[in-house]
Amino acid sequence: MNTTKKKGFVYTLKKNKVAYAYVAPFYILFAIFGLFPIVAGFGLSFFRWDGIGPMHFNGVTNYINLFKDSLFWKALSNTLLIGILAHIPILLGGLALAYILNSKLVEGENIFKTIYFMPMVTSSVAISIIFQNLFGNNYGIINWFLSLFGQKAINWLGGDGSLIKVAVIVMFAWKWVGWNMVIYLAGMQGISGDIYEAAKIDGASDTRVMFSIVIPLLKPIIVFTIVQSSIGMFNLFTEPFILTNSSWTGGVNNGGLTLMMYLLNKAPQGGNSYGYASACAYVITIMIVIISVFVNKFSEEKDEGRRKYGK
């Protein structure tokens, strides 16, 4: 029995060699470049290592030092603040624009879609360079526009550093609103027109249709976009980095310091505390996992409530 099974294994391998050969590259590449670094990163986070010399095991010291570092907390609060505030215009704006374009009240829908989507194909570095200029203190178009209404020049990227986040949020919303809109629009086009008709006949207003029909039906898509952009937020790096003139500390008073910037500055870009940076990477990862699980759970619970208390 045992031998036939062994024979059988080799036999199936040979018989299906084409199929295995086709799928093998992914698993080999993932094992080497994906799985191995992730596992090694966990191990490394318990060591002190400068990248060249011997490694020193130091238990959870890296994690403790990380939580003691006020700069880490600054980076975390910046990242969360940017993340949460930027989601409001991206989500609501995306939904509203998609709803308007889907309502068939306006023509040239494709022209608007194309314009709103343009930032998505543009390099983040170029966008950041442009916005750095638009937010310029003495020459930027934004301060010029505000000056028409009697506002004194605002030092967005300097000052006490707190307004750097505003610039990042504006830039982020500008970039991502089109992407969300296109996704929501595709979802709305999947909703049967009869439902809208029926609601209209019953005298429902657009706002009511939006909140009672469109959003509940689009919920899986909305949850997907929230999870995606939350992950994007934790990896936020390029925009604040370029906006603050490639300063690894996030500009004045660390106003633009994000978690990813903090991590890369520990190693390999600024310093060489590889173990410490690895611990930081794991903390970020755990937060990503928690947020994904939380968002998914939250949406499921609401779903059940709806089911329980009647439709």
Added chain:
Amino acid sequence: MKTLLIGILIIAVVLAVISKIHPIGKKVSLYIVLGFIALIMLIPFYMMFVMATHTTSEIYSFPPAMWFGTNIVTNLKNMIQAVNFPLSFLNSCIVTFGNVILVLFFCSIGGYAFAVYQFPGRKVLFAVLLGTMMVPWTAGIIPWFIMMSKLGWLNSFQALIIPSCANAFGIFWMRQYCQNNVPVSLVEAARIDGCSEWTIFFRVIAPILKPAYASLGIMQFVNVWNDFMQPLMILRRPEKMTLPLMLKTMVGDRGTDYGALMFASTCAVLPLLIAFLSASKFFMSGLTSGAVKE
């Protein structure tokens, strides 16, 4: 600031009122809102083009220049002196095309195998594949970098081309496409005609997958072309830099030549932007294919 906010409020109220009065009023106010947002989306691009034609001191003046200047040739010359644009462009092309071609190849054969072949362990392997999509790559970023340096791949393009070929989403997506568009009978017919399995894939299947190649290719292309973080870690020598890195080197604390920088940004952004504008539907469906099920 106060006048601005009050003005916005008044405009919003007026638009709301006229949209209630008459259907045409509603249409007009929707156009105004959409047009205003379109304007906001376009201004940064417009300002980039405008600034690319001005000298740095003109850019630093107040009020800012709103119309095209005459300094474009000087900016071009300054850019050529400051950086090697053609080389960076070539580097970006090598990294992006190399990665995209490999991704399309591996993903299509993988997805095809999962869709068409019945082999033991198929379900388990596919579940593992889906599982890998949940794993955040951030966790392994430091060992990944160390690995690249131990392999001697720092300052080399394969570090950016090869590791990201393991694209679980691509395989998943290709499998969906194969299941919907590749009839098993077609594969069997080709087999009866005596085609080898490789011939079947390249001669019969690959042509069917063309639309899938286009969507996945566009998504991967845009992501890799615009990527900044990985190249920043890997490519440190100026002669190896991709376009985003080249742009970054032109920004300094002091003495940034903004005219040349904006000219370089324009040159870096324009190819993809033109491609997008000429096939925007294609791009939009490609870039959102991760979220939207057809």
